[in-house]
Amino acid sequence: MDIGSALIIGGGIGGLTAGIALRQRGIPVEIIERDPDWTVYGVGIIQQMNVIRAMKELGVLDDYLARSYGFDSTTIYVGPGGVQDAHFNTPKLAGPDYPSNAGIRRTDLQKVLAGGAERAGAKVRLGLTVTDMQDDGTGVDVTFSDGSTGRYDVVIGADGVFSATRQAILPDAPKPHYTGQWVWRYNLPRPAHVDGIQIFAGPFNGGFVPMTEDLMYIFLLSTEPTTDFMPVAGAAAAMRDRATMVPPQFAAILDQITDDAGVVARPLETIMLDGDWHKGRIGLIGDAVHASTPHLAQGAGMAIEDGLVLADELTKAKSVDEAFAAYRARRMPRVAHVAKNSVRIGEMQMGKIPPFNVGELTGQTIGLMCQPI
Numbered sequence: 379m380d381i382g383s384a385l386i387i388g389g390g391i392g393g394l395t396a397g398i399a400l401r402q403r404g405i406p407v408e409i410i411e412r413d414p415d416w417t418v419y420g421v422g423i424i425q426q427m428n429v430i431r432a433m434k435e436l437g438v439l440d441d442y443l444a445r446s447y448g449f450d451s452t453t454i455y456v457g458p459g460g461v462q463d464a465h466f467n468t469p470k471l472a473g474p475d476y477p478s479n480a481g482i483r484r485t486d487l488q489k490v491l492a493g494g495a496e497r498a499g500a501k502v503r504l505g506l507t508v509t510d511m512q513d514d515g516t517g518v519d520v521t522f523s524d525g526s527t528g529r530y531d532v533v534i535g536a537d538g539v540f541s542a543t544r545q546a547i548l549p550d551a552p553k554p555h556y557t558g559q560w561v562w563r564y565n566l567p568r569p570a571h572v573d574g575i576q577i578f579a580g581p582f583n584g585g586f587v588p589m590t591e592d593l594m595y596i597f598l599l600s601t602e603p604t605t606d607f608m609p610v611a612g613a614a615a616a617m618r619d620r621a622t623m624v625p626p627q628f629a630a631i632l633d634q635i636t637d638d639a640g641v642v643a644r645p646l647e648t649i650m651l652d653g654d655w656h657k658g659r660i661g662l663i664g665d666a667v668h669a670s671t672p673h674l675a676q677g678a679g680m681a682i683e684d685g686l687v688l689a690d691e692l693t694k695a696k697s698v699d700e701a702f703a704a705y706r707a708r709r710m711p712r713v714a715h716v717a718k719n720s721v722r723i724g725e726m727q728m729g730k731i732p733p734f735n736v737g738e739l740t741g742q743t744i745g746l747m748c749q750p751i
């Protein structure tokens with residue numbers, strides 16, 4: 379099928395990926411982003427082997443690796459004593475010369491993907507959202523917040539967990555759900571021994587992630603009654619206060635958490651659409667359809683893969699409707715696994731469900747993520 383024009387709503391991780399993938403197939407792409415400053419917070423993100431493979435497919439892997447810290451190993455420590463429980467290397471899906479995984483600053487990931495999208499010829503418009511969409515079966519007429527209009531063969535909502543596109547096309551879909559946990563993150567100088575992910579599991583849950591030669595970010599999870607905004611003033615002390623029953627490795631860096639403005643704390647809100655992911659010529663990708671918690675560190679990975687698979691189906695299928703249906707069928711086993719099991723780990727950490735073998739689940743997840751998409 380020939381797609382003459384595509385509109386992507388949301389210039390985040392999924393939207394930019396879809397933009398590059400569509401341009402690789404020669405499809406004209408416009409990306410609109412609500413935030414006029416295109417702000418991304420400065421802490422990092424864990425990206426596993428399937429993301430490194432995807433970056434290669436998108437043609438941005440060299441730029442990506444130049445800005446990130448590639449690594450192969452994961453080490454898991456358990457209990458208040460911080461005793462090593464597991465240490466393993468994961469497969470190198472981009473080839474033997476590339477690392478298995480990477481940690482990267484979110485600001486740098488955005489530079490890589492935005493640079494890739496712009497080089498590929500996607501048109502990006504900032505400070506813009508959609509005020510009206512009318513799908514007449516042969517195209518979608520869109521009105522933007524600046525009063526301009528356009529007509530597109532396909533519209534892709536990549537506008538995150540609180541997606542306005544989802545609300546517009548699937549008003550009866552489930553709403554985002556607060557899991558009860560927050561994640562607190564902070565950047566610190568990277569000690570030489572943090573050359574892979576280090577996870578601390580139960581009763582304290584947190585970790586260290588290398589991001590560059592010089593920097594790592596640390597994270598910890600806490601249980602909180604609400605999603606109410608946490609004030610910046612006092613954030614460093616608030617983060618240190620949440621670090622209870624910490625293993626000695628984490629205790630050793632606690633007094634370095636001093637800058638209130640450097641603390642990034644976020645509630646975990648999830649959604650998983652088991653039903654439709656599209657209506658007519660308008661469909662959804664990424665957190666707009668399946669926002670997981672970070673417990674399996676695959677939310678962004680799933681958004682990135684969505685972009686690749688949807689672009690593939692839009693060129694292969696006979697109609698947009700068929701393409702969206704085929705994309706959902708291909709994506710469902712992976713995203714449902716990530717979304718549902720991420721939430722389960724958090725529920726176990728909060729004592730809401732009985733303990734289960736997270737190591738076994740991690741092994742299953744890595745196996746699944748290594749499968750072709």
Ligand SMILES: Cc1cc2nc3c(=O)[nH]c(=O)nc-3n(C[C@H](O)[C@H](O)[C@H](O)COP(=O)(O)OP(=O)(O)OC[C@H]3O[C@@H](n4cnc5c(N)ncnc54)[C@H](O)[C@@H]3O)c2cc1C
Pocket residue numbers: 387388389390391392393410411412413422423424425506507508536537538539541542543561644645646663664665666669670671672675676677678679680681
């Ligand atoms: C605390 C935390 C830690 C995480 N850690 C990891 C990790 O280590 N590894 C991992 O893989 N994933 C992680 N994730 C998940 C990951 O951040 C998300 O899955 C990913 O950002 C989803 O990408 P997206 O493009 O779908 O949505 P988003 O990144 O939310 O992007 C949506 C974009 O759309 C824009 N937008 C919103 N509404 C509109 C509108 N109406 N019009 C125009 N633009 C709009 C937004 O401004 C934004 O730029 C984590 C998530 C959280 C909360």
